[in-house]
Amino acid sequence: MALFYQLRRAYYFIERALVGCSRPMRDLRSALWNSVFTRDLRSYALLLWDRMEDFSTLLLGEAGTGKGSAALAIGRCGPIPFDPRTGRFAQDLGEIFIGTNLSQFPESLIESELFGHRKGAFTGAVDSHEGIFGRCRANGALFLDEIGDLSPPVQTKLLRVLQERSFAPVGSHKEQRFEGRIIAATNCTLDELLAAGRFRRDFFYRLSSNIIQVPPLRERLEDDPRELGELVDVLLARMAGEAGASLRELVMEALDVLPAGYPWPGNVRELEQALRRIILNGRYVPDPLPGQAGGDSWLANVRDGRLDAAGVLAGYCRRLYDRLGTYEAVARVTGLDRRTAKRHIETGR
Numbered sequence: 001m002a003l004f005y006q007l008r009r010a011y012y013f014i015e016r017a018l019v020g021c022s023r024p025m026r027d028l029r030s031a032l033w034n035s036v037f038t039r040d041l042r043s044y045a046l047l048l049w050d051r052m053e054d055f056s057t058l059l060l061g062e063a064g065t066g067k068g069s070a071a072l073a074i075g076r077c078g079p080i081p082f083d084p085r086t087g088r089f090a091q092d093l094g095e096i097f098i099g100t101n102l103s104q105f106p107e108s109l110i111e112s113e114l115f116g117h118r119k120g121a122f123t124g125a126v127d128s129h130e131g132i133f134g135r136c137r138a139n140g141a142l143f144l145d146e147i148g149d150l151s152p153p154v155q156t157k158l159l160r161v162l163q164e165r166s167f168a169p170v171g172s173h174k175e176q177r178f179e180g181r182i183i184a185a186t187n188c189t190l191d192e193l194l195a196a197g198r199f200r201r202d203f204f205y206r207l208s209s210n211i212i213q214v215p216p217l218r219e220r221l222e223d224d225p226r227e228l229g230e231l232v233d234v235l236l237a238r239m240a241g242e243a244g245a246s247l248r249e250l251v252m253e254a255l256d257v258l259p260a261g262y263p264w265p266g267n268v269r270e271l272e273q274a275l276r277r278i279i280l281n282g283r284y285v286p287d288p289l290p291g292q293a294g295g296d297s298w299l300a301n302v303r304d305g306r307l308d309a310a311g312v313l314a315g316y317c318r319r320l321y322d323r324l325g326t327y328e329a330v331a332r333v334t335g336l337d338r339r340t341a342k343r344h345i346e347t348g349r
Contacts, residue, residue, distance in 0.1 A: 002082040002089075003045055009093075010036055010077040018066070018073060019234050022224040024215035031212045032070060036077045049079045050139070052181055056162065056207050058147075059185040061214030064269030067185040068145065070214055072097060074183055075141035091137065098136050099143035102150060103327055106339040110154055112170050121171025133167055136180035147207070148188035148199060149326045155203045162206045182207065188325040198328065217264040217271065228255065228271075235272050239279075247279060254278040262286070298348070310347075317341055318348030 014032050018025065035057050038044045057074060059067045075097030081090040105113050112121075116131030136142045150158070161167045162182065166175045184207055193199035220227050232251055236244030255274070264270055274284040298315035301307045307315070313334075320330045331341040 002079060003049065005082070005089075006049075006077060006079055010073075013073040013076045018069060019230050020220055020224075020227045021230060022215075022220040022227045024220050024223055025227070028070065028212070028215060031210075032073050035074050035210050035212065050081075052078070053165075053179060055209045056182040056184070057210045057212060058208045059183065059212050059214055060190070061185075061187060062216050062267055063187045064267035065214040065216055066268050067187075067214050068099065068143070070212065071099065071141075071143040071145075071183045071185060075099070075143060075181075078141055078181065079139055081139065091139065095137065096140045097143065098132050098140065099145065100132055101145040103146040103342065107151060107337075110150070111157065114154075114158070115167045115169050117170035118172045121169075125171070128169075131169065133161065133178050133180075134169070134176060136178065138179040140180040141183055142180050144182065144184045146186060146326075147184040148186035148190070148193055149328055151328065152198070152200055155200045159200065159203045159206055162203075193326075198326075217267040221264070222261075231268065231271060232275065235275050239275065250282070251275055251278050254283050257283070258286070314344045314348035316348075317344035321345045 010033065014029050014036075018029055018032070020026075020028075035055070036052075038048060057071075059070055061067050076093065078096055080093075080096060082088075083090060100113070102110065111117075112125075112129060112131065114131050114133055116134050117125050117129050119125055119128045132142060157167075161178055165178050167178055168175050190199060190204065194201060194204060229252065232248060232255075233245075236247055236251065238244075240247065255278075266273070270286075274286075277284045298307075298311075298319075302312060302315070317330050317334060317336075320333055321327070324330060324333070327338050327342045327345065330336075330345060331338040334341060336344070
């Protein structure tokens with residue numbers, strides 16, 4: 001019975017929630033299905049259904065492609081044991097998936113957020129705190145977004161957790177068991193991170209039991225332009241429910257005005273914001289990308305002397321981030337600490 005309900009959840013979260021008729025999306029759904037059930041469902045059901053915690057998954061792809069949705073599909077489709085005596089599942093659906101964006105935490109607090117800490121472990125630790133590894137239960141999945149932003153020392157500690165399946169909160173020597181599954185994601189180019197020594201090779205190989213590339217929107221539309229209409233229907237339904245269907249004609253007419261082959265550099269996230277602008281203003285004019293000829297207002301303001309020091313630094317940090325892809329890399333180039341670099345990057349959007 002548990003397998004039946006697991007398959008039903010997989011049908012919903014993989015086959016229905018991740019829409020797209022293009023071959024890249026069909027390939028993505030197939031890869032996600034294999035990440036949950038392997039390529040042989042019979043072997044999975046007989047041998048592996050409760051042993052998938054060692055099969056970590058690394059999701060790669062540009063920002064805005066939907067790596068979080070792909071991670072959710074894997075995490076929500078994990079096995080949940082059924083107790084026939086009580087007629088209930090051992091866990092609620094909302095308990096089996098925990099997601100966090102690692103880039104939101106300053107370097108000084110990242111270990112506490114991951115592994116927790118004990119009261120008095122450091123200045124400001126007025127209470128004990130349970131980290132996300134402690135909250136992730138057996139048969140659960142832990143999604144670590146922006147894994148490329150982690151410093152090598154933290155990577156070393158995560159490698160130990162993956163190898164030994166145990167961790168200790170900050171300020172404690174008591175080991176705790178981690179029984180969940182790791183799903184990680186990054187929009188960084190791992191080849192560059194590995195070559196520069198910013199991503200440990202042993203950590204990469206331990207993390208990447210399965211590597212899934214989430215396709216950019218331009219590749220999906222190049223393969224099958226009908227996919228744009230599918231995405232519009234889904235996004236409008238999320239925004240306005242059943243009333244969203246009445247907005248479809250307005251949206252599609254506004255999108256038809258875009259240049260042929262528009263590359264959607266912000267991917268599905270950009271498309272979602274485009275729909276909101278169309279609903280509000282009746283049209284969508286893409287924002288100029290940094291470095292586009294005649295389109296970089298920050299650079300024009302620098303040339304004309306119209307920016308103060310904070311504005312120059314914010315714009316510079318933002319452009320470094322667009323090129324390098326991580327807060328850590330921007331901090332290293334500018335000599336700023338990671339948290340300050342992140343603040344300037346967000347100001348320079």
